[in-house]
Amino acid sequence: MNVEAKNLTYQPSGTKTPILSGVSYTFSEGCMTALLGPNGSGKTTMLRHFLAQIKSPEGAVLIDGKDSLSYSPKERSRILAWVPQNSSGESAFTVEDVVLMARYPYKGTWDDDSDEDRRIAEEAMETVGVLQFKKRDFTSLSGGERQRALIARALTQTTPWIFLDEPTSNLDVKHQIRIMQVLREKVDAKKTSSIVVMHDFNLVEKYCDKAILLKEGHVVAKGETREVLTPKLLREVYEVDFEVFEKEGQRFFVPKTQD
Amino acid sequence: MKKEPLKTWTLTMAGGILAILLVIVVVWAAAVGSVSVPVSQSARIVISRLPFVNKEKILEGIPRTNKLIIWDIRLPRVLLAGMVGGGLAAAGVVMQALFRNPLADPQVLGISSGAAFGAAVAIAFGISFSVAGISSIWMFAFAGAILTMLLVFRVARIATSRSVTGILLAGIACSSMLTAAITLLMMWNHEKLEQIYLWMLGSFSSATWIKVGFMAIVLVGALACFIVLGRDLDLLSFGDHEAQSMGVSVKRTRTIAVVATSLLVAAGVSVSGIIGFVSLIIPHIMRMLVGPKNRRLIPLSFLGGAIFMIFCDMISRTAVPPNEIAVGALTQVTGAPFFLYLLWKERRKGERE
Known part of the structure; x- marks a missing residue:
């Protein structure tokens, strides 16, 4: 079952710049995909489209080639699960x-x-x-x-798909690893593919197969984690210099401070 | 898997005890009054109306006046009080779930004020007629409640696309506007002041079997909706987005629940006046006893509200004979301090933790 974002564009009425403009991406099954980008780059807005909380005037979210809004909430909820940042x-x-x-x-x-x-x-x-x-x-x-x-x-x-909005933001290190491990195991067992909004590049590097990098509502880079997570792209998007260390095939990202 | 048989058993027990208690209270309340009728006679008169019962045999030896007092005067009043009390309590549970606020009740939404305004207009302008036993005041009250509800939702939808706070704010605004309008009506019609005021205080003294029938139809319909939507309401307590992500058809659930509660409250208020705090206190107590699951909470709150209201009405008509205390005032006087006590206890509990 494929899940696809097609030309997602979202601009709340009365604002000058769109939060998302023309974002397209096909999420591959059997993958753990990281959704990266600075605050306000459109990550959560993109997730909200998948959960049918908002509607893109031109674009659409396709589940198995069909517009996700044509599914009933019950049908959709058997395909997509959501972990909100905070619960109300x-x-x-x-x-x-x-x-x-x-x-x-x-x-x-x-x-x-x-x-x-x-x-x-x-x-x-x-x-x-x-x-x-x-x-x-x-x-x-x-x-x-x-x-x-x-x-x-x-x-x-x-569900075959699970969308997580910063699932590790409140967790201690032990539980951060535990959660990522659990998600990874679900993917490897071909049970659940996951899309994770994250800010920790080291966890992304270790656990995620693919990554999308958003900036100001545009996709700057997408593909294998290794290709997306580069000091050059990170600098371009986050305006921070990163130093990269490599140990036993895994890279570690450390931000360089100004002083 | 562990099944917790004890908890289910306790719940069934609680429901059973409340149901039995309700029947006892109905029979007892019908027996009590200015003319005292033995409880046994009251019970026999009630039983005689059940199907498959030999009427003549069971009514043997009961004076005609007693039959008249119980069946024609007291029972409609007791049943109406029970249905309005239970209905308001159940509506309270649903509103609190819909607005995710333990303090939401019909008064906050302006429905009660709408009914009061309708009644006040009918009284102030001396509009007095009756069609098939339905009086003009009652009709105006019901229409006032429904129109206010429509206005509140119309405004709320324009303002903030049906958001929770939008509806609450619109309700509060409409409520104070209507209360002010009622005050003006009362000032311009001094001679009607007392009548309007008494209507607003709430009473079941004008109960008839027609009102009982009308209330019963609305009540059964609304309760059926509530029970069917019980689980959806549980999920809605996590907000529209989370509920939808777990499969709830949010818009449909909200629409049905809001329409059913509004009709129920409008019906209740139009036959009795403004009766406060039942829809706040009873759900609160029941929630402490059986937890937040709406499928349990709604029927138990209905039973609790019915018992409480019949009891209050009984006091209101027997405490200071030959006068009556307005039952609405009674529920406020007993309810408000009790509510404060609950809040205080909760706060103490919070501090200890």
């Missing part, structure tokens, strides 16, 4: 309740949570390390714990 959940649902909500697209109006649903949710909570919190209120979790619970929820949705 405020009710006193337990972590387990929240994770189980992601089984919604597979249920009829009167179906209760089945043993299968519980097993999938339990496994997802286990992989991201929130199983011990499952009876706690979702709202009582810390930022990082919440973020992991949201990842567990997206995994419980068992």
Whole structure:
């Protein structure tokens, strides 16, 4: 199943410059793709198109060649899962309740949570390390714990595609690695392809197959991670000089400070 | 997999106990009043109306006046109080889910003020007629509630494409505008001041079987919508975007839920006046008891609201005979301090953690 962005252009009414202009990209299945770019370069706006939260006047998102807006929310949610940067959940649902909500697209109006649903949710909570919190209120979790619970929820949705908006932004180093590892394993097992908005080039270099570099709503570079992550391109996009060290075939990016 | 049989069992128990309690309260409340009727007679009169019951046998020995008082006067009033109380509580649960705000209630949306304004217009201009048992005041109140609701949604949609705060702000604005208009109506029509004021305070004293029937139809329809949408409402508490990403048809869910709540509240307010705090307190208490899942919360809140309202109405008509206390004032007087207590307790809990 292919997911494709076709000529995405987005300009909120009353603004002078578009947030996205003519972005096209075909996401390949069985890949972990990083979506890179400075703040305000259009990464989240691009994700929002995929989730049918906004509509591009000319362009479209195609799922299997069909406009994603022609799918019902339920159909779409069996294909694409989303991990938001922050969740707006405020009710006193337990972590387990929240994770189980992601089984919604597979249920009829009167179906209760089945043993299968519980097993999938339990496994997802286990992989991201929130199983011990499952009876706690979702709202009582810390930022990082919440973020992991949201990842567990997206995994419980068992979709072929998963879109993550800065999934590691609130996590400690151990959990950053754990989450990237989990996503990588899902890709390698050919279960879920992922698209990840990230700012940590070292994690991207280690885990992602492909990368897209956005600047001011345009695609500056796209392709294999190794080709996109170069000091020259990074300088052009981020206006920061990077030094690159190489150890055992992996490159490490360290920003050069001015002084 | 562990299934938590205990929790399901507790919930069924809670529902069962509340349902039994409701039946007891209905029978009891019908027996209590200026003319006291034995509870056993009240129960027999209620039972006699059930299908497959031998009427003559069960009603044997009950004076005709008692039958009249219970069936024609008290029962419609008790049932109407129960349905309005339960309906307002259920509507409160749904509004709080829709607006993701534990303080959202029909008054905030301006629906109650709309009904009050409609009633005030009818009273102030002496519009008095009745069609098939439906009085003009009642009709005007219902129309006022529906028109206000349409106005609020119209404005909110133009302003911010149906966003949550947009609707709340539009509701608050309409509400204060209408309240001011009612005040003006009251000032220009001094002789009608008391009547308008009493209507606004809320009462079930004008209950009839026609009102009961009307309320029952709206109530059953709205509750059915709420229960069907229960899980969608759970997901909506994470916001429209997250709910949609998990498969909820957000626009459809919101539209159905908003229309059903508005009709329910409009029906409730038009037959009884403004009755505050039920839609705030009952859902709050039930949420503490059974958690936030709407499929459980809505039926249990309905039962709780019905019991609470019948009880309040019983006090309102028996506390200071021969006068009545406005039931709306009673729910405010008991509800507001209780609500403050809940907030205070919650805050203490928050501080300890």
